[in-house]
Amino acid sequence: MTSAAVSYSPFDPIAVFDRADLVENAGVCVLINDVQVAVFYMPKETPCVFALHNWDPLGKANVLYRGIVGDVNGERFVSSPLYKQHYSLDTGRCLEDETVSVPVYEAFVEDDTVTITLQSRRQK
Amino acid sequence: MNTKKIVVVGNGMVGHYYVEKMAALAQAFDITVIGGEPRPAYDRVHLSEVFNGKDPEDLALTTREHYKEIGVKAHFGDTVVTIDREKKTVITELGRHFPYDKLILATGSYPFVPPVPGSDAKACLTYRTIDDLGAIRAQARLGKVGVVVGGGLLGLECANALKNLGLETHVVEFAPGLMGVQLDEGGSGMLRAMIEELDVQVHTSKATQKIVPGKDHTLRMEFADGGALETDLIVFSAGIRPNDQLAKQAGLEIGERGGIVIDYHCRTSDSDIFAIGECALFGGKIFGLVAPGYRMADAALSQLTDTPQSFQGADMSTKLKLLGIDVGSIGDSHGKTLIDDKVPASFLYSNDRERVYKKIVVSPDGKKLLGAVLVGDCSDYDNLLQLYLNDMDLPENPEHIILPADDGNNAAFSGMELPLTATICSCLNVTKGDIVAAIDGGCTTVADVKSCTQASTGCGGCAALLKSTVDTELAARGVEINNHLCEHFAYSRQDLFHMIKVGRLEHFDDVLAKHGTGRGCEVCKPTVGSILASLWNDYILKPEHLPLQDTNDNFLANMQKDGTYSIVPRIPGGEITAEKLIVIGEVAKKYALYTKITGGQRIDLFGARVNQLPDIWSELVSAGFETGHAYGKALRTVKSCVGNSWCRYGVQDSVSMAIFIENRYKGIRSPHKIKSAVSGCTRECAEAQSKDFGVIATENGWNLYVCGNGGMKPRHADLFATDLDDATLIKYIDRFLMFYIRTADRLQRTSVWMNNLEGGLDYLREVVIDDKLGLAEELEAQMALLLDKYQCEWKTTIEDPERLKRFRQFVNSEKDDTHIVFVQERGQSRPAKEQEREALTTA
Numbered sequence: 001m002t003s004a005a006v007s008y009s010p011f012d013p014i015a016v017f018d019r020a021d022l023v024e025n026a027g028v029c030v031l032i033n034d035v036q037v038a039v040f041y042m043p044k045e046t047p048c049v050f051a052l053h054n055w056d057p058l059g060k061a062n063v064l065y066r067g068i069v070g071d072v073n074g075e076r077f078v079s080s081p082l083y084k085q086h087y088s089l090d091t092g093r094c095l096e097d098e099t100v101s102v103p104v105y106e107a108f109v110e111d112d113t114v115t116i117t118l119q120s121r122r123q124k
Numbered sequence: 125m126n127t128k129k130i131v132v133v134g135n136g137m138v139g140h141y142y143v144e145k146m147a148a149l150a151q152a153f154d155i156t157v158i159g160g161e162p163r164p165a166y167d168r169v170h171l172s173e174v175f176n177g178k179d180p181e182d183l184a185l186t187t188r189e190h191y192k193e194i195g196v197k198a199h200f201g202d203t204v205v206t207i208d209r210e211k212k213t214v215i216t217e218l219g220r221h222f223p224y225d226k227l228i229l230a231t232g233s234y235p236f237v238p239p240v241p242g243s244d245a246k247a248c249l250t251y252r253t254i255d256d257l258g259a260i261r262a263q264a265r266l267g268k269v270g271v272v273v274g275g276g277l278l279g280l281e282c283a284n285a286l287k288n289l290g291l292e293t294h295v296v297e298f299a300p301g302l303m304g305v306q307l308d309e310g311g312s313g314m315l316r317a318m319i320e321e322l323d324v325q326v327h328t329s330k331a332t333q334k335i336v337p338g339k340d341h342t343l344r345m346e347f348a349d350g351g352a353l354e355t356d357l358i359v360f361s362a363g364i365r366p367n368d369q370l371a372k373q374a375g376l377e378i379g380e381r382g383g384i385v386i387d388y389h390c391r392t393s394d395s396d397i398f399a400i401g402e403c404a405l406f407g408g409k410i411f412g413l414v415a416p417g418y419r420m421a422d423a424a425l426s427q428l429t430d431t432p433q434s435f436q437g438a439d440m441s442t443k444l445k446l447l448g449i450d451v452g453s454i455g456d457s458h459g460k461t462l463i464d465d466k467v468p469a470s471f472l473y474s475n476d477r478e479r480v481y482k483k484i485v486v487s488p489d490g491k492k493l494l495g496a497v498l499v500g501d502c503s504d505y506d507n508l509l510q511l512y513l514n515d516m517d518l519p520e521n522p523e524h525i526i527l528p529a530d531d532g533n534n535a536a537f538s539g540m541e542l543p544l545t546a547t548i549c550s551c552l553n554v555t556k557g558d559i560v561a562a563i564d565g566g567c568t569t570v571a572d573v574k575s576c577t578q579a580s581t582g583c584g585g586c587a588a589l590l591k592s593t594v595d596t597e598l599a600a601r602g603v604e605i606n607n608h609l610c611e612h613f614a615y616s617r618q619d620l621f622h623m624i625k626v627g628r629l630e631h632f633d634d635v636l637a638k639h640g641t642g643r644g645c646e647v648c649k650p651t652v653g654s655i656l657a658s659l660w661n662d663y664i665l666k667p668e669h670l671p672l673q674d675t676n677d678n679f680l681a682n683m684q685k686d687g688t689y690s691i692v693p694r695i696p697g698g699e700i701t702a703e704k705l706i707v708i709g710e711v712a713k714k715y716a717l718y719t720k721i722t723g724g725q726r727i728d729l730f731g732a733r734v735n736q737l738p739d740i741w742s743e744l745v746s747a748g749f750e751t752g753h754a755y756g757k758a759l760r761t762v763k764s765c766v767g768n769s770w771c772r773y774g775v776q777d778s779v780s781m782a783i784f785i786e787n788r789y790k791g792i793r794s795p796h797k798i799k800s801a802v803s804g805c806t807r808e809c810a811e812a813q814s815k816d817f818g819v820i821a822t823e824n825g826w827n828l829y830v831c832g833n834g835g836m837k838p839r840h841a842d843l844f845a846t847d848l849d850d851a852t853l854i855k856y857i858d859r860f861l862m863f864y865i866r867t868a869d870r871l872q873r874t875s876v877w878m879n880n881l882e883g884g885l886d887y888l889r890e891v892v893i894d895d896k897l898g899l900a901e902e903l904e905a906q907m908a909l910l911l912d913k914y915q916c917e918w919k920t921t922i923e924d925p926e927r928l929k930r931f932r933q934f935v936n937s938e939k940d941d942t943h944i945v946f947v948q949e950r951g952q953s954r955p956a957k958e959q960e961r962e963a964l965t966t967a
């Protein structure tokens with residue numbers, strides 16, 4: 001499966017790694033220039049990978065990739081493993097507190113390779 | 125204005141109730157209490173439970189400290205001997221003087237001992253106080269046979285106590301039948317037959333003439349009819365007499381046959397002196413139950429406020445379990461009320477095979493219930509009592525209400541609507557109106573209503589009625605009692621458990637596809653994950669199960685505030701060798717972990733980074749440690765005391781039992797965490813009564829306690845079964861745990877679970893001990909399956925390189941999370957605080 005190719009600037013820092021490093025319906029973490037990025041893989045969704053900053057702004061720790069993913073009213077989220085707030089996988093918005101959000105990044109899968117860039121994802 | 129000086133004489137149940145209520149008033153009073161017994165008020169009604177293993181301390185209704193906190197001056201172990209009405213002062217035995225503005229007499233009553241020659245022998249006892257219990261127990265140790273004189277309510281309760289003490293038990297009654305006050309002849313006869321089946325020998329129409337030293341036993345009772353009975357102890361329970369001597373001496377009006385005469389306001393013949401409880405005589409009657417005493421206290425107290433109420437007498441209907449037999453008596457059970465000179469009609473159902481006796485007494489026109497007698501089955505008691513108390517119309521054929529219904533639900537009562545004035549809880553005087561108001565005020569569960577109205581927090585007898593009232597009211601408001609797990613599953617955990625089991629579903633995706641919608645969430649995923657584990661006990665980090673686990677289960681460790689983890693190796697029963705202690709120490713030292721002893725007799729190692737977990741566990745596993753499941757909703761620890769291997773007082777080997785239990789149930793996933801403990805004797809050093817299930821050694825085996833917990837809302841466990849041998853103990857625990865795992869809601873501790881079971885503790889006993897649902901075998905089999913599939917999750921994990929990948933901090937880098945920074949405190953690491961981190965990282 002190939003997600004729609006998204007172009008990125010050659011100057012953006014990127015991480016490239018194997019699809020096998022992803023964990024189905026859960027998250028892993030990658031490091032891009034000292035920025036921690038949580039990468040979630042939901043094989044049944046389109047797109048099937050989501051990248052968010054790993055920093056839990058309310059729990060104040062780098063833990064988001066260890067949260068459970070799911071949905072409320074159709075909105076896909078990861079729930080903080082510390083205090084259970086939900087962060088939208090699509091927008092990074094905290095569903096409990098609208099003044100809080102986490103950055104989301106472009107992520108795509110091509111064949112067996114996953115690419116994450118530090119470029120903010122464009123809002124759809 | 126000076127604050128009024130209130131002196132309360134007697135700190136029994138009623139005196140205490142008065143004090144507690146008074147202290148809660150907005151108006152300030154200067155309250156002094158003088159209690160004749162050496163301890164503050166306790167629950168006399170449940171006195172007999174001490175013989176079932178309850179600690180007398182648990183009967184306490186209050187403490188000295190509590191009285192201090194609410195500003196009450198209390199003096200225990202001193203009695204008032206004089207009331208000086210002129211000087212408005214009471215004087216105690218120890219010579220203390222207490223002046224009063226208002227005096228409250230709550231002196232209760234004492235057991236009547238018939239003036240039979242010899243009844244002052246040392247082995248002749250009474251049954252009213254905690255001290256009496258001690259005396260009975262001490263005497264019972266010296267002999268084999270015990271007699272209760274008096275076949276009334278208290279006498280039979282006492283007979284049960286003697287039986288529990290292991291004595292051959294007799295009841296000697298002067299009248300021709302048992303419980304003559306409450307029961308008619310037929311009911312009394314049925315009760316007698318049932319009691320005799322329990323090996324309690326009943327002797328009626330026996331007048332004791334004298335008590336002399338016996339030949340084979342300590343005492344010999346000689347009866348008027350020439351017969352005799354030898355025994356080692358006698359407990360007199362031949363009625364109560366009010367403690368009115370003090371009032372009499374002070375010249376207050378006393379009834380012909382005793383009792384301090386009071387009016388509607390609970391005032392005695394001196395308007396500054398009130399009398400309440402069992403010492404008071406109202407309308408020529410002594411009220412020998414606690415609820416009427418409370419109502420007197422309310423009335424007496426209200427006279428000192430702007431809203432005086434009156435005491436109007438009280439209903440003496442009772443429902444109780446005597447020697448395990450249900451007995452109920454309502455209103456005029458003998459059918460003596462004449463209405464327009466006509467005798468009432470009676471309807472009777474008597475079934476010798478099933479041992480059930482029911483009688484109702486109905487007004488001559490057949491419209492109203494005047495009284496009832498129930499023996500062997502009290503399930504209709506609540507409904508009958510409401511019909512009686514509220515003067516409600518009976519159905520056309522009143523007999524239907526006592527005839528057995530095929531489906532066990534008595535249709536005659538369905539649709540019965542109680543008036544708002546109906547009392548639902550007589551202990552706390554809560555009416556249906558109060559409950560309706562509470563629900564209108566926002567309560568949506570029985571538990572809410574309970575804490576808001578206090579209903580059902582006394583004797584507990586009204587629990588079923590309270591629940592049905594609340595349910596009906598909620599249903600009438602269209603409130604659907606929604607226990608759906610979350611938006612993805614329109615089912616309760618219990619329903620889901622059942623569906624997953626029956627459908628043999630093994631994956632979350634299948635469960636979701638079949639019974640749910642959407643993608644799932646952090647509520648339903650772990651719940652289903654836990655159900656799957658409870659049912660099939662698969663390795664929880666299999667790829668299909670991993671996404672269901674909360675972070676703690678997911679990484680098999682407990683996440684702390686900075687994202688690091690703590691590690692708790694299992695130390696069964698809290699017993700550990702020096703070698704293993706050293707291993708823990710060395711591991712902690714090597715990885716600079718913060719170590720702390722837990723409340724569960726284990727050692728917690730903090731500050732491990734996610735990528736250190738596998739190395740740390742490899743070392744622990746190779747030294748023989750297993751995971752402690754501190755991260756899971758599972759069995760945590762089984763604490764123990766050293767028991768009879770070391771302790772001077774121990775009667776059983778509590779450590780071995782605790783280790784056995786912990787090893788048996790380790791790893792079993794449940795709706796919430798489960799804790800346990802085993803104590804080697806009743807001194808209870810392991811605090812077993814604060815656990816989900818606790819075991820306390822006795823001379824003859826083990827007592828099992830269930831449904832206690834510490835934490836935010838601590839609850840003492842209830843005594844579930846006594847003197848069990850090892851095999852029975854384990855069998856009951858198997859069934860208890862499995863039944864809990866099957867039927868509890870998500871994150872429901874055992875205590876809340878039991879409170880929500882209709883029928884509570886008794887029901888639980890029926891399921892686990894009597895196997896009423898016929899489930900026992902299945903529960904045991906399910907448990908056997910789980911035990912069979914146990915594995916140490918850490919051992920499995922470190923043996924599988926694929927699994928270990930999960931513990932990398934970054935999939936594309938060997939670096940660490942730089943946000944994790946430790947500082948030293950008292951020679952160990954702890955996470956840096958914000959300022960400390962800034963100082964450290966900018967330096």
Ligand SMILES: Cc1cc2nc3c(=O)[nH]c(=O)nc-3n(C[C@H](O)[C@H](O)[C@H](O)COP(=O)(O)OP(=O)(O)OC[C@H]3O[C@@H](n4cnc5c(N)ncnc54)[C@H](O)[C@@H]3O)c2cc1C
Pocket residue numbers: 133134135136137138139140158159160161168169170171172202203204205230231232233251252253278281367370400401402403411412413414415417444
């Ligand atoms: C075994 C048993 C089972 C029972 N079961 C039930 C039941 O199931 N349901 C029910 O409703 N009722 C039951 N009762 C009755 C219930 O316990 C009483 O109705 C209730 O305790 C009465 O409370 P009281 O405060 O009036 O008297 P008490 O509880 O007797 O308290 C009176 C206190 O005053 C003290 N006192 C007396 N004189 C003086 C003095 N001069 N100076 C200082 N202190 C003094 C006494 O020492 C005593 O502590 C039972 C009673 C017993 C013994």
Ligand code: SF4
Pocket residue numbers: 765766767768771772773774775778803804805806807808809810
């Ligand atoms: S509970 Fe009993 S056996 Fe155990 S330590 Fe305490 S006194 Fe000893």
Ligand code: SF4
Pocket residue numbers: none
């Ligand atoms: S009591 Fe509170 S602070 Fe202490 S461990 Fe428990 S949750 Fe944490």
Ligand code: FES
Pocket residue numbers: 548549550551552579580581582583584585586587
């Ligand atoms: S009737 Fe006793 S608690 Fe309600």
